[in-house]
Amino acid sequence: MDIEQFKASLEEKGITLTDRQLDQFQIYFETLVEWNEKMNLTAITEKHEVYLKHFYDSIAASFYFDFTKPFHLCDVGAGAGFPSIPLKIVYPHIEVTIVDSLNKRISFLNHLATVLKLDNVHFVHDRAETFGVNPSYREAFDVVTARAVARMSVLSELCLPLVKVGGTFIAMKAAHAQDELGTGQKAITTLGGKVEKVFTFTLPLEESERNILIIKKEKQTPKKYPRKPGTPGKSPIE
Template identity: 55%
Template sequence: MDPVQSQFAALLEKQNVLLTDSQLLQFENYYKELVSWNEKMNLTAITERDQVYIKHFFDSLSVSFFVPMNNISSMADIGSGAGFPSIPLKIVFPHLSLTIVDSLNKRIQFLNHLCGVLGLNGVQAVHGRAEDAARLDAHRDRYDIVTARAVARLAVLNEFCLPFVKPGGLFVAMKGSELHDELNEAKVSLRELKGELKATYPFELPVDQSARHIIVIQKTGTTPKKYPRKAGTPLKSPLV
């Protein structure tokens, strides 16, 4: 291991996440593919290797610091972009059956290529808007856990993501530092979409020391038929 990998592994070990040599190789190959494809399309503004390991890989895995991933079978990641947080979680927890939804086909092509390079099985990459995919029987009220990372404000994310969660399952939103207003304005959407705020976990990214929050919401019932509204509506007219 070089210093970047050693630091990454040591920081995760403090969180009781132990990486194998093959997993470390998968993360390194992930980094190489990310940088290579980033020259052709906009996947990330962060390309420095040490920062990718902390701000993308470690940050993605922070979900597992607060949610016991070993107890979860199925996961959906909405608006995944370059595969965060779902691909790092899949690397560390290969038992996960993973569905990734993204509206840009080029990103879906990257994710399919990436899963091939990394040897990841049980990953389905879906090209489409979250509002459309959530109306399909294959995805509606189905997943044990659904994630979204810094995609939109929480009132909007609830409508994007909660329809995918099975009753009793979890929606985990990954957010930055400013949260109080978002939580207040999300109360209506939580009520409408059968969600209940279970916990909010603040933490700091190591090295970078930027503030993060993991928001855990539990689905209390099946999604009402009128949700999600048609594509584009949640962003234009959030449930607040």
């Protein structure tokens, strides 16, 4: 996906990027490639692939959920900033908090926010399990996103404790999301969530499957969740 295709594909979805936003994506790409030589941020470094598989794919969350209103979004395990930083570029009025367990990635994100001149972005070095029991963050966010971090039964325990009652958890998945939902349903319900909608689409040009799961937080998460670091992955709620 070249820049013109990127711009045109988003226009088809009703999103018109300004020159400033297009510049920000160019700076994002250059910074990602530069820092990737020093640390492992992504295996995808070809420009056309970054624009399709990272930038467009991240923005796709806004095709199925309303990002035009101001809200506070928490991105769990965002790595190099996906999906929240592309979403922040397109929707500058949202507030973003990223939690990631690797300090090197937090250093990259701090630098990225500076060069992109982003405001209202916060980066926290922590494990999702300990972040989720911190009273400052627990049930504090309107929207929580996660992109390809872990299977749904595990991901729900890392993300749903952070969502306000009445808020939304957006899980971004590749193929086989329906299978994951089958095994993850118990965890979602236990943690206070309810699957509202599942949207399946294909990425333009390469036609690979993507799924966006919209999960509503209906009731408070029981105090015992999330469990201590490592436990959700070892013994998921299933």
